[in-house]
Amino acid sequence: DRMLPRMMQNVTEIVLNILGTFAVIVYAVPWVALLAVVLVPLFYSFLRLFRAAMRELKRLESIARSPLYSQINETFTGLSTVRAYGAVDRFKAVQEQLQDIANQPTYIRNTVD
Numbered sequence: 001d002r003m004l005p006r007m008m009q010n011v012t013e014i015v016l017n018i019l020g021t022f023a024v025i026v027y028a029v030p031w032v033a034l035l036a037v038v039l040v041p042l043f044y045s046f047l048r049l050f051r052a053a054m055r056e057l058k059r060l061e062s063i064a065r066s067p068l069y070s071q072i073n074e075t076f077t078g079l080s081t082v083r084a085y086g087a088v089d090r091f092k093a094v095q096e097q098l099q100d101i102a103n104q105p106t107y108i109r110n111t112v113d
Contacts, residue, residue, distance in 0.1 A: 050112075057112065061105040068098040 026033045075082060075091055082091055 053112065054109070057105055057109040061102075061109060064102045064105050068095075068102045071095060071098055 022036070026036075071094060075095070082088060
């Protein structure tokens with residue numbers, strides 16, 4: 001809560017800097033305003049597509065991590081049984097495989113981001 005006023009001040013400062021810079025550019029080269037009228041809606045439509053894609057990638061990432069978390073929980077719950085039956089190597093292999101599957105959407109998201 002203490003950082004919110006400072007963050008709002010930073011955002012206001014950045015927005016005013018951008019608007020001031022744009023005003024100076026339009027004053028110097030008036031036809032840039034026409035270009036901005038065309039580019040701003042185009043940029044906004046790309047932004048909407050990007051946000052939808054990122055939201056879907058985050059959803060896929062959560063879905064891919066669910067089996068991993070479930071397996072970790074089950075392993076910790078039955079750790080003594082896993083050790084008693086000597087199945088530690090098998091559980092490690094399953095863990096590594098689930099980790100690889102869970103990281104695939106993360107790699108894609110990092111590439112897009």
